[in-house]
Amino acid sequence: xxxxxxxxxxxxxxxxxxxxxxxxxxxxxxxxxxxxxxxxxxxxxxxxxxxxxxxxxxxxxxxxxxxxxxxxxxxxxxxxxxxxxxxxxxxxxxxxxxxxxxxxxxxxxxxxxxxxxxxxxxxxxxxxxxxxxxxxxxxxxxxxxxxxxxxxxxxxxxxxxxxxxxxxxxxxxxxxxxxxxxxxxxxxxxxxxxxxxxxxxxxxxxxxxxxxxxxxxxxxxxxxxxxxxxxxxxxxxxxxxxxxxxxxxxxxxxxxxxxxxxxxxxxxxxxxxxxxxxxxxxxxxxxxxxxxxxxxxxxxxxxxxxxxxxxxxxxxxxxxxxxxxxxxxxxxxxxxxxxxxxxxxxxxxxxxxxxxxxxxxxxxxxxxxxxxxxxxxxxxxxxxxxxxxxxxxxxxxxxxxxxxxxxxxxxxxxxxxxxxxxxxxxxxxxxxxxxxxxxxxxxxxxxxxxxxxxxxxxxxxxxxxxxxxxxxxxxxxx
Numbered sequence: 520x521x522x523x524x525x526x527x528x529x530x531x532x533x534x535x536x537x538x539x540x541x542x543x544x545x546x547x548x549x550x551x552x553x554x555x556x557x558x559x560x561x562x563x564x565x566x567x568x569x570x571x572x573x574x575x576x577x578x579x580x581x582x583x584x585x586x587x588x589x590x591x592x593x594x595x596x597x598x599x600x601x602x603x604x605x606x607x608x609x610x611x612x613x614x615x616x617x618x619x620x621x622x623x624x625x626x627x628x629x630x631x632x633x634x635x636x637x638x639x640x641x642x643x644x645x646x647x648x649x650x651x652x653x654x655x656x657x658x659x660x661x662x663x664x665x666x667x668x669x670x671x672x673x674x675x676x677x678x679x680x681x682x683x684x685x686x687x688x689x690x691x692x693x694x695x696x697x698x699x700x701x702x703x704x705x706x707x708x709x710x711x712x713x714x715x716x717x718x719x720x721x722x723x724x725x726x727x728x729x730x731x732x733x734x735x736x737x738x739x740x741x742x743x744x745x746x747x748x749x750x751x752x753x754x755x756x757x758x759x760x761x762x763x764x765x766x767x768x769x770x771x772x773x774x775x776x777x778x779x780x781x782x783x784x785x786x787x788x789x790x791x792x793x794x795x796x797x798x799x800x801x802x803x804x805x806x807x808x809x810x811x812x813x814x815x816x817x818x819x820x821x822x823x824x825x826x827x828x829x830x831x832x833x834x835x836x837x838x839x840x841x842x843x844x845x846x847x848x849x850x851x852x853x854x855x856x857x858x859x860x861x862x863x864x865x866x867x868x869x870x871x872x873x874x875x876x877x878x879x880x881x882x883x884x885x886x887x888x889x890x891x892x893x894x895x896x897x898x899x900x901x902x903x904x905x906x907x908x909x910x911x912x913x914x915x916x917x918x919x920x921x922x923x924x925x926x927x928x929x930x931x932x933x934x935x936x937x938x939x940x941x942x943x944x945x946x947x948x949x950x951x952x953x954x955x956x957x958x959x960x961x962x963x964x965x966x967x968x969x970x971x972x973x974x975x976x977x978x979x980x981x982x983x984x985x986x987x988x989x990x991x992x993x994x995x996x997x
Contacts, residue, residue, distance in 0.1 A: 528621050529555045529762075529963040531987060532771045532796040532981075534783050537565030539964045540802030542594070542754035542980025543987075548759035549597070555794065556756060559768040559807075563753040566936070569744025572927055575873070575880040576744055577839045579931040582870055582888060583607065583745070584973035591739070598751040600741065602697040607738035611875045613853035616682055617864070617918060622849070622856050625679070633798035641675040642660055644828050645808035650713040655971050657709055660942055663700060670714060682857035688971065689833035689893030699940035699948075705977070737856070738976075742878050745973070763774060772799055774958055798987050800961040805830040805938060805967040812954065826950035830967050832935035833876045834900035836891045838911035839872070840925040844885050848920025850886055856918070860895055866914045867893050884926070887915065894939065899955065900991055904930045936966040962987060 531646035533544045536558035545788075548554045559830040566580035584591070586606075615622040618637055626850070627634040633643050644798045652670050653662055663670075663684060667676040667976050676692065684692045688700065698705045706718030741747035753763050768786040770791070775779055782794040801808045810819050857872035870888040874878035880886050889911040908928050915921040957960055964983040969975055 527555070527792065527794045529553045529631065529794065529796040531555070531798045531800065531804055532557060532780070532794055533800045534772075534782070535802035535807075535830050535965065536560075536563040536749075536763060536765070537802060537965075538567065538749060538752075538976040539980050540800065541749060541756065541978050543800050543802060543964050543984045544704050544761055544985035545594075545598075545752050545755045545759065546981055547623065547988055548756050548761040550984075551760055552988055555762065555796070556753075556763045557767045557782070557794070558763070558765045563763060563765060563777045564746055564749035566933060567745045567749050568931075569741075569746035572929070573884075575884055575886050577840050577886060577929055578744055578872070579837065579839075579929070580933075581602075581745055582872060583875065584748075585736040586739050586972040587972070588978050589738045590978055594977060595748075598748075598755050600747055602750045603741045603743070605681065605740045605742050605748055605876045605878065607854070607875050608877065610852055611738060611771075612852040615853055615856035616678055617856055617858045617862050618678055620862070620917070621942045622918065624853070624904075637678055638674055642672050645672050646675075646715075650835065652713065654708045654712050654927055657688035659989050660945075661697050662942060663695045663697045666697040666705070666708075669691070672710070677861050678859050681861075682868065682966060683895055685860070685895060686857045688939060689835050689867060689890070689895075690939050691894045694894070694941045696940055696942045696944050698943040698994055706874060730891065738875065740876050748973075753869070756773065769811065772801075772811050772817065772961075774817065774961070778960070796960075798962065800962045800964055800983060800987070802964045804935060804965065806832075806935070808951075808967075809965065812951075814817075815954075815958070817954070817957055819950075819957055823951045823954045826947040827967070827974075829947055831894075831939045833894045833937045833939055834892050834897050835867075835933045835936035836900060836902075836907050837931040837933070838889045838891065838907055838928055840887050840889070840908075840911065840915075840928040841880070841929070842885045842887065842921060842925050843923075844883050846922050847885050847887075848922070849918075851919075855888075860916075864914055865896070865899070865910045866891050867895065869915065869919075887921075889915065900932065900934060937971055938996065 530552040531547055531554045533540045533556045536556050544554045544556045561725045568579040570577055577837055595604055614625045616625050623637045628633040638719045649670055664676055667680045681692050684690050707714050711717035711720050756763050766787050769784045779797045783791055785791050801811055805827040809824040812824040851871040851874045854875055857868040858864045858866055867890040873886040874887045891907055907930055962983050964979055969979040
C-alpha cells in the first residue's frame with residue numbers, strides 16, 4: 520500500500536454514508552461548508568436498498584419511516600423529493616398481534632381495548648390502577664420489561680410490549696433500558712407520575728413542539744421505496760458543496776497539534792489517501808467507530824472504544840416474498856403482524872408490504888416481508904437461504920393461510936442489524952462522548968445513540984450539523 524502525495528483539505532469529513540452521515544453532510548453543505556463523505560461500501564445508503572421485481576417493490580432494509588418531526592418534510596422539500604413521498608394507507612393503521620395462533624387486531628382506542636380478546640379481564644381492569652402507581656426513582660435504571668410489569672402487568676408485556684420491542688429493535692425487553700430505548704416513555708412517568716396521565720397531559724405540549732409520538736405518527740415511504748431518500752441526499756451533498764466518495768475504507772483518524780484532523784483512507788487500488796479537515800464526524804456502526812477511536816493516541820480513547828465495543832447488535836434476516844393474491848387467505852387488511860415470544864414461532868413478524876402503500880404491487884399480487892432471528896433467536900442467522908425461505912413460508916401458511924409457492928423470494932441478511940440500547944447504554948454513550956471534550960472537532964452521529972429510526976437519524980443529523988456549523992465548533996472557511 521502506497522500513500523498518495525496529494526493532500527486533500529476540507530472543512531468537514533463525514534465517515535459513513537448511511538442516513539445519519541448523509542443528513543449531516545447535506546445540512547453542512549447547504550450552509551456552505553466544504554464537506555467530504557467517505558464510505559467503505561461501493562454504494563451510499565447503508566442498509567437502505569429498494570428495487571422492483573416483476574413490477575413489485577421490495578425493501579432489503581427499512582420499509583418505511585415514522586413522520587415524528589417537521590424536519591422530515593423540510594428535508595424532503597429541500598431535496599426536491601416531497602412530491603415522491605408516499606403516505607401509508609389508512610388501512611395500515613390496523614396492526615395485528617398473534618395470540619393462540621390467530622391474528623388479533625391491536626386495540627387503538629379505549630373502548631377497543633376493553634372489547635379485545637387480546638387481553639384478559641384482569642389485565643383490562645388492572646389498567647385502571649396505572650395512574651396510582653408510584654413513579655420510579657429517576658436515578659435507578661430499569662429494563663423495559665420491569666417497567667411494563669410494574670405499571671401495566673405481565674400480560675400487557677407478553678402480548679403488547681414484547682412483540683413491539685421485537686418489531687422495533689429486534690430486541691429483548693428484559694435487556695433493553697427503558698431510559699435509553701424509550702426515553703419519552705420514561706419521561707412520561709417522571710414528569711406526570713403515570714403513562715395514562717402523561718399521554719393525556721403531554722399531548723398539548725407535543726402539539727406546541729410540532730413533534731408527534733411514535734404511537735400517533737404516520738408511516739411514510741416513497742413511490743419507488745426508501746432508497747429515494749438516501750439517493751437524493753447523496754446527490755444533494757454533491758450538488759450543494761460536497762463530495763461523496765464510495766469504496767474508501769477509513770483506517771485511522773488523528774488530531775493535529777495545531778488543530779484540525781487527519782483522516783487516512785484506502786481505496787480499491789489499495790492506495791492510501793490523506794485527508795485533512797477541521798472537523799470529523801464518525802457516522803458508522805459502533806464496532807467501526809471503536810476501531811477508529813482505537814487509532815487515537817489520547818486519554819479516554821481506549822475507554823470510549825471499549826464502550827462502543829460493548830454495544831450489542833441484533834442479527835436479523837429478512838425474507839421478502841411475492842404471491843398471487845388468490846394464494847393468500849388473509850385479507851391483508853393492515854400494516855402486518857407481530858409474533859410474541861410466548862407463541863413459540865420461528866419468525867418475529869411480517870409486514871403486509873403491498874397493503875401498506877400504493878404502487879407496491881397490482882391487485883393480483885401481494886408482497887410480504889418477514890423478519891427472522893433478532894435477539895430472540897440469534898442462532899437462526901446461521902441458517903442457509905433455503906432454510907430461511909422454508910421457515911418463512913411455513914409460518915405464513917400457518918398464520919395467514921398462504922398456499923403453494925411464492926413467485927419469488929429474496930433473502931437479505933443483516934448480522935449486525937440494530938444496535939441494542941441495553942442496561943447501562945446511557946453510561947456507555949457518556950463514556951464515548953467524554954472524548955469530545957479532549958478532541959475538539961470530533962463528532963458522532965449514528966443509530967447507536969439518540970434513536971434507531973429513520974426519523975431519529977434525520978433529527979440527529981440536523982443537530983450534529985448545527986453543533987459543527989453554528990456554535991460548538993465553528994468551521995473556518997479556507
